[in-house]
Every structure is written in structure tokens, then in C-alpha cells.
Amino acid sequence: MMLRPALSSIRSLSSCIGNPSFFFRQFFDSETSTYTYLLGDLVSKECILIDPVLEQVARDAQAVQQTGLKLKFALNTHVHADHITGTGLLKKETGCKSVISKCSGAQADLYLEPGDEIKFGQFDLVARPTPGHTNGCMTYVLNSQRCAFTGDALLVRGCGRTDFQEGDAATLYDSVHGEILSLPEDFTLFPAHDYKGWTSTTVREEKLYNPRLSKTKDQFVEIMNNLNLAYPKKIDLAVPANRVCGIQD
Ligand SMILES: N[C@@H](CCC(=O)N[C@@H](CSS)C(=O)NCC(=O)O)C(=O)O
Numbered sequence: 001m002m003l004r005p006a007l008s009s010i011r012s013l014s015s016c017i018g019n020p021s022f023f024f025r026q027f028f029d030s031e032t033s034t035y036t037y038l039l040g041d042l043v044s045k046e047c048i049l050i051d052p053v054l055e056q057v058a059r060d061a062q063a064v065q066q067t068g069l070k071l072k073f074a075l076n077t078h079v080h081a082d083h084i085t086g087t088g089l090l091k092k093e094t095g096c097k098s099v100i101s102k103c104s105g106a107q108a109d110l111y112l113e114p115g116d117e118i119k120f121g122q123f124d125l126v127a128r129p130t131p132g133h134t135n136g137c138m139t140y141v142l143n144s145q146r147c148a149f150t151g152d153a154l155l156v157r158g159c160g161r162t163d164f165q166e167g168d169a170a171t172l173y174d175s176v177h178g179e180i181l182s183l184p185e186d187f188t189l190f191p192a193h194d195y196k197g198w199t200s201t202t203v204r205e206e207k208l209y210n211p212r213l214s215k216t217k218d219q220f221v222e223i224m225n226n227l228n229l230a231y232p233k234k235i236d237l238a239v240p241a242n243r244v245c246g247i248q249d
């Protein structure tokens with residue numbers, strides 16, 4: 001039987017991440033197996049969303065409102081191929097600003113370059129470029145809470161495919177080893193998707209157990225070139241829409 005987190009499995013790591021001012025929720029969209037993350041500062045009330053899904057904007061906006069937070073930024077880790085981002089609609093509904101890497105070529109209010117910081121209250125995410133799944137993939141590192149949001153560059157016991165958009169397996173291997181698995185081993189890693197029931201992992205676990213990335217670069221390229229995955233169902237709709245930050249009207 002395929003294990004999937006239920007829609008109701010909204011996770012709070014506030015207690016184990018330590019700082020009582022840090023608000024954290026992980027949401028799951030069961031149709032596309034996409035994780036969206038809400039991160040907030042309970043003192044300043046500023047919050048951000050990472051990888052919102054269009055069909056879940058009402059859920060995300062309600063969570064922001066219920067917690068008394070104010071949405072500052074809606075970020076994407078990359079131009080998604082499997083779903084339309086919620087950033088366009090969230091901008092309209094909440095007045096937040098959309099954010100994506102400059103290198104993605106997509107439209108947004110703010111463009112990130114390597115090393116740029118996204119601040120919400122006392123917290124800041126650092127953007128690390130992790131191309132290979134797409135050219136514009138960014139991993140967002142929250143050093144104070146010892147965690148990172150890896151988009152599709154690194155999935156739990158897997159990684160993003162490299163057979164469309166600007167995919168390149170050798171580039172992805174270098175990105176993940178250079179920018180993610182080089183983080184301290186206890187860092188928690190949160191992916192943009194999961195298809196097997198995982199919710200998060202750690203640098204240490206992926207170095208030990210990732211069946212693709214624990215191999216040599218040549219072995220990794222061979223594995224990635226033979227995945228033979230089905231094309232994402234919504235790709236022809238999603239990629240053009242996400243290049244303009246989702247739905248605008
Ligand atoms: N069946 C889904 C698409 C599944 C898929 O291709 N996922 C991507 C991430 S979304 S771009 C991926 O990289 N998967 C890696 C893997 O090993 O599964 C659909 O039709 O949308």
C-alpha cells in the first residue's frame with residue numbers, strides 16, 4: 001500500500017526547532033504531492049510561504065490569517081512543472097510580494113541572486129543556487145533553525161528528475177553535494193515533493209541512505225538517464241503559467 005500523508009497532517013516543528021518565536025507549518029497538496037511551508041516570526045508577525053499551490057491558496061491564506069501573521073513574501077524554489085504556483089493569487093489576495101531566482105527567467109516582484117537573504121522579522125533565509133533539475137532552482141537555508149528547503153533539488157531518498165526544462169544530472173550532483181549535503185549533518189531538510197510518505201530528512205540521513213546521491217557522479221548520471229518517468233500531467237499548462245508567477249487575474 002502506498003503511504004501518503006493525509007491532508008490533515010499539518011506539521012508543527014516549533015517545539016523541536018527551539019525558538020518559541022518561530023512559527024512553522026508544513027502543508028501537503030495530495031493531488032500533486034507538493035509541500036508548502038509557512039514560516040513566521042510571532043514577534044514581528046511577518047511570515048513567508050515557500051512553494052504555494054494555486055488550488056491551496058485558500059488554505060494557506062486562512063492559516064496566515066488565523067495565526068495573526070502578515071504575509072510578506074511568497075517564494076518559489078523554481079519554475080514548477082507539475083502544478084501552478086499560488087504566488088500570483090496570493091499577491092492579489094494579500095498584497096505579498098512574489099520571489100524567485102533571477103536565473104529562473106520567471107517573472108516576480110523580487111529576484112534572488114546566490115547568497116541573497118529573505119528576511120521575515122528576526123529570521124532570514126539564505127538563497128543557495130542548486131541548478132540541475134532546472135537552471136533557476138534555489139535552496140533556501142534557515143541557519144538559525146538548522147534547516148533548509150530544498151525544492152526539487154533534493155527529495156527524501158531521491159532528487160528532482162533531469163529529463164526536461166534545463167535538467168542536467170551532472171550539474172544536479174554538483175549542486176546537491178556542494179550546496180546541500182555540505183551543510184552540517186544535523187540540518188533538517190524539507191523537500192518540495194514526496195511520493196512515498198516521507199515528510200523531512202537530514203543531511204546525515206541523505207548522505208548515508210539516498211540511493212542516487214550516495215553514489216559516484218558517473219553512477220548518478222547513469223541512474224538519472226534511465227529513470228524513464230512519465231511526463232508530468234500538467235506540464236504544458238504549468239510551466240508557461242509559472243513563468244509569469246501563476247494566475248494574474
Ligand atoms: N506524476 C507527477 C509528476 C512526478 C514528477 O515527475 N515529479 C518531479 C518533481 S515535480 S517537477 C520529479 O522530479 N520526480 C523525481 C522522481 O524521482 O520521481 C505528475 O504527473 O505531475
Ligand SMILES: [Fe+2]
Pocket residue numbers: 078079080081082133152160
Ligand atoms: Fe520541479
